[in-house]
Amino acid sequence: MDAKEHLQRESLRDLKRLSVIIEHLSPQVEEKGLTRAHLCQLVRHGLREAGINILPKEEIYSNFPYLYVNVNVMKTNVGLNVFATQVVLKQRMILPREPFLEMYAATWEIAGVGTVGTNNLTAIAESICQLIHQFSHDYLMMNPGTYFGAVSSITAPHIQAPGVPKQSVQ
Numbered sequence: 001m002d003a004k005e006h007l008q009r010e011s012l013r014d015l016k017r018l019s020v021i022i023e024h025l026s027p028q029v030e031e032k033g034l035t036r037a038h039l040c041q042l043v044r045h046g047l048r049e050a051g052i053n054i055l056p057k058e059e060i061y062s063n064f065p066y067l068y069v070n071v072n073v074m075k076t077n078v079g080l081n082v083f084a085t086q087v088v089l090k091q092r093m094i095l096p097r098e099p100f101l102e103m104y105a106a107t108w109e110i111a112g113v114g115t116v117g118t119n120n121l122t123a124i125a126e127s128i129c130q131l132i133h134q135f136s137h138d139y140l141m142m143n144p145g146t147y148f149g150a151v152s153s154i155t156a157p158h159i160q161a162p163g164v165p166k167q168s169v170q
Helices: 003-010 027-031 036-049 121-142
Strands: 017-022 066-075 080-095 101-117
Touching (some): 027 066, 036 066, 066 121
């Protein structure tokens, strides 16, 4: 593990709860079946499975850390869509200088890229599930004993997108 990964994981220690923000998707992507609501459901389910306390939607902007999920899709001329997925934990930080500045900063992040067929945009959900799995794994490594499910305290459950076949996404 390199220094950046170590610092990212350390930023998860004693994290008690967080909000989830899913970036808006283009209407063309939503028309093909990959909806923001479905991604929100998958992300919240995956975090809950790992025992991570998620704040209700009403408290999203109440100074708590938040997990930001972003999906970008670009259609190509050969019947494929190129996509980039990103999951970022943002936490409030104070810059220790005069004047003191308080802002949100990324303390943990992971991303993925891949391609899918034009009529298979819902497969992108699997990429998000894999990223949430990694976040959950890192969270549980830094907060052992917070997960009360049937799996070991450092192994997050795998989140499979319903109706999406398992595939490798790079």
